[in-house]
Amino acid sequence: MNTTTAPQRAASASLLDALNLRFGAQVSTAQAIREQHGRDEGSLQAPPPDAVVFAENAKDVADAVRLAHDHNTPVIAYGAGSSLEGHLLAIQGGITIDVSRMNKIISIDADDLTVTVEPGITRKQLNEALKHQGLFFPIDPGADASVGGMTATRASGTNAVRYGTLRENVLALEVVLANGETIHTGTRAKKSAAGYDLTRLFVGSEGTLGIFTQITLKLYPLPEAVSAAICSFPSIEEAVRTVIATIQLGVPIARVELLDGPTVGLVNQYSKLSLREEPMLLMEFHGSPASVKEQAETVQEIAAEYAGQAFEWAHTPEERTRLWTARHNAYFAGVQSRPGCRVITTDTCVPISRLADCLLASVAEAQASGITYFLVGHVGDGNFHFGYLIDPDDEAERARGEALSQALVARAIEMGGTCTGEHGIGIHKMDYLVQETGAGAVAVMRSIKQALDPKNILNPGKIFNAQA
Known part of the structure; x- marks a missing residue:
């Protein structure tokens, strides 16, 4: 591009x-x-x-x-x-x-389960400070991103299936507008019916409408008990069917991540693990000891119905951290497997009923292309990521990677999904936004941008072109 x-x-x-x-x-x-x-x-x-x-x-x-x-x-x-x-x-x-x-915590209101922070604090810095109060902020996009950046892109991550995305977890904002004026949106109250919901307008606006200087977030008590497990499957379809059944039964699973067999191999090599190199679910359960035990046993029974095998538990915090660190390093495992490469990433999200169909067709396309790829997914909410590893100096290979991305996005939209579950539009997905929302909706967005930033100085050329 x-x-x-x-x-x-x-x-x-x-x-x-x-x-x-x-x-x-x-x-x-x-x-x-x-x-x-x-x-x-x-x-x-x-x-x-x-x-x-x-x-x-x-x-x-x-x-x-x-x-x-x-x-x-x-x-x-x-x-x-x-x-x-x-x-x-x-x-x-x-x-x-x-x-x-600007990485300070301005206030922690433990009784109200809220925190107000500056935008430069990262999620790890925030949770390190919160754990001493028995609280945590659950949005975990993998990277140690800044809270301001996460809010700007409406980030999600591995915990979204239980705790939601940034959209559900931002209560109030302090925002600098394009002319340098500062405004405040929202309050620490958990709900409001006062006027337009400006907070939700700015969340996900990718720096095109204003720059955050304070952000008020919801917090959650650290769970009394946490248990994690991995389970391997003969195929991606059986792994996904297990997830669908789990969600439809109402099991309040906190995290459920999918890695396909080749990606598990990359993770093993990078993180020095010896996981079975088959499609794998990595799951985590939060709650009381009794509820965690019940959730885990239910999911284990469901997995057995779909040929799940090698169900293994990570009981200690160290074991859980090791597994989740390996999952979060899947991106770097892919990059290291091909030195000098760049990654064309996707983050489509589809209704969970269409997840298996979308994944299987996309895997078949990727394998037929000859492009090296990795696949991970926050499949509990229908969100998944392909990373196509390309030589940045090989235009033909870049074109093949982009073609795979375009086909996957078109498939997700056709299935009632979205071109971006959590990364945002930026530059790369501007054309896909029109496909997903239609020209009329983009025109409304353009009108909002024009009203708030008539000189088009805030991150111009992102999400959509300012002029039709």
């Missing part, structure tokens, strides 16, 4: 002078810093931003955005750099605001 044809609006000398005057050592135009902030974990490439501002508080963000607005210059928010769809790329030039230094 060519990202160099977008109209360029580079930061002017006068803007750079103004940034230096306001921020001093907090702004950098060094090539290495700019390049670090001009790429994410995806396969797309673009020139770096013209400057990087390291914000340390909400006023820094507001002032930087106001200066960019006055100079009609694009501005992109940056957290941990773990996005996958080109969200961070400065395709029109401009400045990046790095909020990683």
Whole structure:
């Protein structure tokens, strides 16, 4: 995909002078810093931003955005750099605001099960601080992403089947708008019927409508008991049928992840494990000791009906951590298996009744293509990921990888699903958004963008083109 044809609006000398005057050592135009902030974990490439501002508080963000607005210059928010769809790329030039230094917990309200944080705190930092209060934040996208980035992309992850996504877990926001004005949306109350739901509008807006400076989240008590298990199956279909039956029976399973046989092999090699290299479910159960035991026994019986075998338990926290770390490292296991490759990722989500059909057809296509791939899925909510490993300098191979991605997305949409379950649209999936929602819905989104950001400076060229 060519990202160099977008109209360029580079930061002017006068803007750079103004940034230096306001921020001093907090702004950098060094090539290495700019390049670090001009790429994410995806396969797309673009020139770096013209400057990087390291914000340390909400006023820094507001002032930087106001200066960019006055100079009609694009501005992109940056957290941990773990996005996958080109969200961070400065395709029109401009400045990046790095909020990683804004990583404080502002308040923990244990009685109300809420926490208010700055956007740069990562999920691991947050949970490390919360565990001493017997609480945790369950959204786990795998990467140690920043909470601001997770909110911007409406992130999900391995726990979504029980705890939902960011959409269900953000209560309130402090947001800097395109002109530098700061607004507040929502409250710490668990529900409200007051006016338009602006909080949900900003959650998932990918930095195109505003930049978060505070985020209030729901928390949950750490479960009294946790148990994890793995189970292997003769085929992907039998593994998925087990998940469908589990969900339809109402078992409140916390996590259920699918890896196909070749992916288990990659994980074994990378994480030094010896798991059976067959389609595998990795499951976790939360609750009281009695309820966890009941859930696990029920799922084990269901798995046996679908030829599940080698059901193994991870009873200690160390064993569970080892298994989940291996699962989260599946992406890196794939990348390491082919040095120098880049990954074209997918994150489609379909109604769970169509999951097996979608997976089987997509696996058959990938195998027929000759492209090396890995497959993992948060299959409890119908979400799964293919990673197609391509040589970034081989245009024919990149084209084959993109064709596989396009076919998979088209299949998911045709089955009543979505082109992105959790990664967001960014640049890579702009055309798919039109396929999924229709031109009319995209026109409504464009109208909202125009109303809130008439100069089109906030992460321009992402989600959709600002002009029809």
